[in-house]
Amino acid sequence: MLESVNVSLESLNLITLLPMLIPVIGALLILVIDMFKSGQDKSLYVMIAIIFLFMDFASLVDSAGAFSQDGTVMGVFNVMLIDGLAILSQFIIVGASIVFIPLSLTSKRFHEFSYPEFFALFLFMIAGFQFMVATDNLILIFVGLETASLALYTLIAMHNRDKSFEAAVKYFTMGALAAAFFSFGSMVFYALTGSVEINQIATVLAGNGYADIAYVLVAVTFMLASLGFKLSLVPFHTWAPDVYEGSSASMAGYMSIVPKIAGFIVAMRIFEFLIHSGVEWLEVVLYIFVVVTMTAANMWALVQTDVKRMLAYSSISHAGFVMAAILIGTTQSNSALFLYWVLFAFTNLGSFAMLWISRQKNIPWYQTSDHSYNKFAGMIKTSPIAAVIMALFMLSLAGVPPFALFWGKLYMISSAVNAGYNALALIMALNSAIAGYYYLKLIIYMFMKEPIVGADEQVFTNNSSLPLRSIIGFAAIGTVFAFILVNPLLEFITSFVYNSGY
Amino acid sequence: MEVYLYIALFAPLVGSLFAALFTATPKKMFTGVIASLLIISAFVSSTILLMYILNGGEPVQVEMMTWMATGDLYIPFGFVVDQVSVTMMMVVTLVSSVVHVYSVGYMDHDKGFNRFFSYLSAFVFSMMVLVMSDNFAGLFIGWEGVGLCSWLLIGFWYHKESATWAANEAFIMNRIADLGMLIGLFLIYWNTGTLQYTEAFAAMPGLDTEILAWMGIFLFIGAMGKSAQFPLHTWLADAMEGPTPVSALIHAATMVTAGVYLVVRANPLFDLIPHVGLFIASLGAFVALFAASMALVNRDMKRIIAYSTLSQLGYMFVAAGLGAYWVALFHLMAHAFFKALLFLGAGNVMHAMHDELDPFKMGGLKKPMKWTFIMMTLASVALAGIYPLAGFFSKDLILEVAFVDHHYILYAVLLFTAGLTAFYSFRLVALIFHGEERYKLFGIHPHEAYKYMLIGMSPLLILAIIAGSFKMTYFEMVTALLPATEYHIHSHLTFWIMTIGTQLFVASSIVYAYKKYANNKITVPDGTSKMENSFAYKLLFNQYYIPYIYEEYLVKPYRELSTIFWEQIDLKIVDASVDGIAGIVYGTGEKTRAMQSGNLSTMLKWMVAGTVGLLSLAVVFGLAARYSDEIMAILSGLGV
Amino acid sequence: MLDHILSILIFFPALAAILGFAIQKDSIRSYGIAVGAIEFSLSLLLWFMFDSNASGMQFMEELPLVPVFGINYILGVDGISLFIIILSTFFTLIGIASLGEMKNIKYMIITLLFLQMTMTGVFAALDAIVFYVFWELSLVPMLYIIGAWGGPLRIYASIKFFLYTFTGSLVMLVGMLFMAYFYYQASGVWSFALLDWYRLILPENLQLWLFAAFFVGFAIKVPMFPFHTWLPYAHGQAPTIGSVMLAAILLKMGTYAFVRFSLPLFPDASVFYMMPIAVLAIIMIIYTAMVAYAQKDIKQVVAYSSVSHMGVIILGTFALNVEGISGSVFLMLGHGVVAGALFFLVGVIYDRRHTKMMSEFGGLATVMPRYATIFGIMMMASVGLPLTINFVGEFLSFLGFYQQSHILTLIAGSGIVVGAIYMLAAFKKVFFGEVTKEENKNLPDLNKKELIALVPLLIISIWLGVYPKPVLGPINNSVESIVQLMHDKAITSEAKSRIPNLMKDVKSAGNSEEGAN
């Protein structure tokens, strides 16, 4: 007979669930509103979503305060794990979402925004990501991941044109394969240790001194494949360019930030302890992944003719760059990951938002795709401020100081240097130089070429509206004045990462 | 006295700048007049300074301001008027005054009249800096300055290709030598810690002879360039493209003697390294003969005089190299007078002949150009060294120096050269002024130069005649600074035999020249005569093929090498490799982008392939780890 | 105000540039000149307030930027940077004042003002990261100037310029991070402050590596052979003002950085690499001079001559003694003035004829006498005639290096010969001879606007050639402190002997102290 379980409510620490519950409630609220009175304007849902996201953010601030006092907190039968990584990554997830959601207030109409479900799914997705990062239980990670992913596939498809369906199907199918890899990997870990909690796995493996190294490697392999898919490491990256191209620019920008940070957290939790345990194989493999991802993605980005696709490859390259943090595995490198990602979020959201405001419904004759380079020819002549801002984002992505991403690169390379990865540091630096070329290409189109005769001069701000412009302005200010931001961020991040034991 | 020093130094500069103001405007007579007056005032100041020095005054030394000071290096703008520099100042200001006055007439019809005076006065200023500086750096300023002015003046008629070419050649050759000079300066600085003459010379006796020898050699390389010694001599003859007053002033009297001045000025150094001195003397003797031989057959009036200058510079270097610095300086002075006179005379002839230079096309000019004839003849006599003109005192002295120092080969060479000198000088005089009036064939109506030009030349004429009489005064003055070696041939008999013998030899050369060239049978050579086809003639006429060799084996290869460097190396190797790296990166991207075929099935295959690849790595590693003991055992069994 | 004069110097033009967007197109030139004039007067004020007898940094400012990571906004000038800053403000002023008619002049002036900010920033920065920030940022305005106003190959040229320099400086950044890491290891504190780094003595093998990393960044910027090929393209395609700024100021960043970073940070490595670098410098001097001689385009001649002269600067820098380094710093100024003026001059005929081919000209001395005169004087300055600004620098550089190697100096010295060859040949082709081309017969001589740019340069190049002391004095003081620092920091005996000790009086005392330790 089973004993009855006596659990005190305090020991459950239900407060740890609060940040995830808020968006879920928000999503349900949206569905309920729609049920009672359909046909509301999208701005209502945007505002509801923003309100809930701000509440979410506030609750995160609260848990951050709690963390800085009490340290890591476990909750709800030790499934929830609220440590520094969880809090930091949730800040990024929620923060980026707050910035993202007003991008739906475009002046042109797009299909997905006519659905209240779009905003509900969006909030569910955020909750999914939050669950994914706030636990070390592989089951919850898996379920959270799938929740978020399924919502994301739908969001992409809801853009409702051929390319977005194609993108969604590709993403979905490969995602299903990746999910299978994830479960297989978890299974092998479970077979090895009898547990699906990463801490427990680490303890058991350390306890027997990695006797079953071959098993461990199989598990790691499948985990790498699965997370490599999420993080778009070469050769698991093939979905990324197509999906970015197929989805709307704003969604693409979002995808380049939020799902990846969730992926990084999981990767950090799983691989970090293995690296520290001296699994050389993983170190070598990650090294190869980092270098190949950075370099190959850069090379492919060089030859693109569409800006959004170029940015897709550049995001892959950035992901490879940041993956180095996990390879290096020091407190500094893990802090650098977060710093980099915050700054990258500013810049990348900004640049995708710039693409978003220039989105046309019909592609004119001189363009081969939504955002082909020659669309931007001579932009400085027709919309100088937009051109300058776009150039700003490109320079930031290229790592030209003092714009945002430079500080991220600086700190990241420095962490490589400090950990003795000299060659890696050099490769990272040289890759930044290669990357310079394709960012420069856009600047050259904008500033140095003549506008195409007969082109619509308003094209660059075709889709703009006050919210979009504000978001871009916000991103631009963040990009330019990042140097003020860096120090507090770094202090904050470092203390959180350090106190989480990474 | 300092006021006079400053006047002497800066009056030419003022003149130059004043004239420069009008370079863009049409001819203004007053620029020439004012420039000339300023030069004359510099001459007067120099004369006052000379008097002061002659009367036993202390050398005047001023330090105007700091030029460069860094680290241990301290270079001021310092000037000194001592016995040596005052001599040079006199020569320079005197000759330049004459040339200025002369030029007012000579350049009368030239569009660049104002510009000419600006350049000419600038040259005088540079020359004054050169001779008056109290340190090597200041000397170098003047050294380069005269080079610049020489470039400007040779290329004065810049629309002429030959003139600009000659100007560039002169500048570049001088630069080569200047490099040597510069290295010499560096050596002096790093070994003595200063570039001031007095301090540097004071420190020199304590130095290693080898270092001193290098210093001497490098300084002399500098001197070789300015004084056009072999093998850097070709520019001098080409420099005759410039206006004739320029040739008189720069390429006869002053600038080319700067090299001699340098050796004289650096006498404490060269005294310490007699073997280098001997080399200098030998080279001087060689150049004397070498240049004279080229003058024998040349058919360009100015070039003949230029070679003669070269030859005389050789004489001066013999004297300087053998330690007879005062003799060298004396010959320098005397030579300046008669050679400038000769050039100015040639300028008159050119004017009269509408810039014709070939003496074979002249003849019989003594009638229309009586005064010029007289002056040039006297100057040639002085050049030939006939008693009692200036050349006798200075040139014979050099022969004596060589003899007394037991350098009989040098003596023989110099003696022979003296004969050649007389021959070619009078060949020229004969061809120009005597014989048939061949110029009529060319429809030219010669006329005598302006009166004031002739009057202007007269001081030179007088000095060319009487300069020898200053010998003792001069000797007493300069030996305060220079080694006062007296060169007396102890045996009176030898002395007289030598002197008279030399005079006879020279005189017979003159007579021979006259006989050969002063008759009425001379025609314009057409390249058919037997002599013209002889090897020796061709060799001499083509200047020993040295310009040809330079052109073929230095200039052309340099040009070709430059082109190769640019087109083959810079563009095809250095630049192409940079672009190549970029191209490889880009090309790899272009080639491998096929991986992204857009087909979902391919994408899935890539994903599986990636996983399987990792898996194989894992298996290899895992098995190796599992069976590490066995593997080690097998490996050790194999003896690894 | 004086406490923050450097910040004002840096950010005033940037602020003015931003405000410039609001200015009406026709008034922008006056605005630009006004801003340039204010900036220039500020820099003169800086000079006026500068204590010429002090050798250390002056007008220091410090502001925390990322203190956790040791990055601080530290500024300061000494005798070395002071004059380059003044030169840059001066060139901005005359550059704007002499701008001819061109499209989008507003953007050009705004870009120039931004460029001014970055240039001042580079020379005033005393924190490696701040230095790097401005160093990289300076590429952007230049990229725009070349790419938007350049010739037919402008895009290729601008990309090449940007990427080449960018690549090099990223390697340098890695070097800086290593340096900071070593400092952290030694002291336990993160710092990118240059003055802190000066106190760090590194073992020789680390010095060698770090020197190489910094070298890549600097050498590409200078540009040293064989990294120089971006320069002819950049110059060839850039508009006049672009070439002027590039040659006059931007190239100096590389050589300045050698003096500011490489030498004092890595004295032993400097000695170790002295000879190889000298050989490279000699190749630069002679090889590029010969390449210049082979050019058909007058602007390319001047461009390659820049490389050649930069070789002399490098040589002087690596003389590692006061004479050489002072000379090279002075030559930076000299070359800035002269090369800037030469590019202005080339721009003059390009504006008139829209060609830079020398074969298109000939006999210009007759048509444009004033132009020919100024060109001639500047050419002579470039050739290094005494009493012009370049001679002082070249003389001192060669003089300095002569102490280190006689034979190499002799070879390098032939630069004065080959330099004269290409310059005179080019001058002859353009100015001498008869006017053959019909189009050239009626070319107008220099106009007022062009004279505004050229006459001041002319005056400076003569003035500083005749009386360099006001500039050379402060340079000398600062260089002496650097050389002394290097001597004190050097650890190998060869470095000790190669780098002179200036404290001769206390030498024995110092030695005995070392012995005691």
Next chain:
Amino acid sequence: MEIGLNHYLALSAILFAIGLIGVMRRKNLLLLFLATEILLNSVNVAFAAISHYYGDLTGQMFAFFVIAIAASEVAVGLGLLIVWHKRHGNIDLDNMSTMRG
């Protein structure tokens, strides 16, 4: 002959490999999705086996959630296929390569 955990693991691996064959080979998206079900099922077998041999319920939990996930995926996947099919009248992935490079 005792059936041990290794047997089940091997079976699971083989089934997984079959699933991979399907994933790579199928061009019809519906059948491709079927193949992904095989993958998940193969893992479930292993989870159940491990759970059994370790006497631990976690494995069953995992398998349970995997089934839930599989079911959700089917819903979304079919939804996507329906939209695609409405537009194009086929569900062949070879027709789905407008984006490339």
Next chain:
Amino acid sequence: MFEAIAFYLFAFLTISMFYIAVTTSQALYALSAIAAGMLFISAFFFILGADFLGAVQIIVYSGAVMALYAFGMMFFDTTREVKEKHGNSMIVIGLSSLAAIMVVVIFAAPIVSSNITALYPVVDGVGNTQAVGMVLFTKYLVPFEVAAVMLLVAMIAGIVLAGKKMDLSLTLMSDAEIKDLREDQNKKVLS
């Protein structure tokens, strides 16, 4: 012994069923094979004492999921022979068999550290369903709830994607067309 026979039998059956499912060109065969294979897998669950899982497998998988697929198949009209262009099947076979061999090679080895302490042990005398329920509603309460959210997401997704509203695309329509549409449909469809 019985266990071994059952294992090998069902192993053979599942493998062959799944093999048929991935190789046959008849969609209907494939679907039936999958359904059968899933049933056989539930047999493993019962063998392994995971009764609850077995039941879920049959209900959810063989029942619900397969029904969905069957519906889809009819919708897409793929009941007849499916024509698929197969490229280089060597890659497929090669990769898969390599993967299988690799994993099997590893899995052939016994797990060294097999003395695992079960965190949520199977208690004797307690039914599997009861035990599972116990764990599911304590330890795995949160994942369970998240799974509920996930199913909600999937449901919404399915409805949205398959819904009628997707038939016309605002994304591709110009502003004028959208305006017309709004007037026609009286703001019904669009918000």
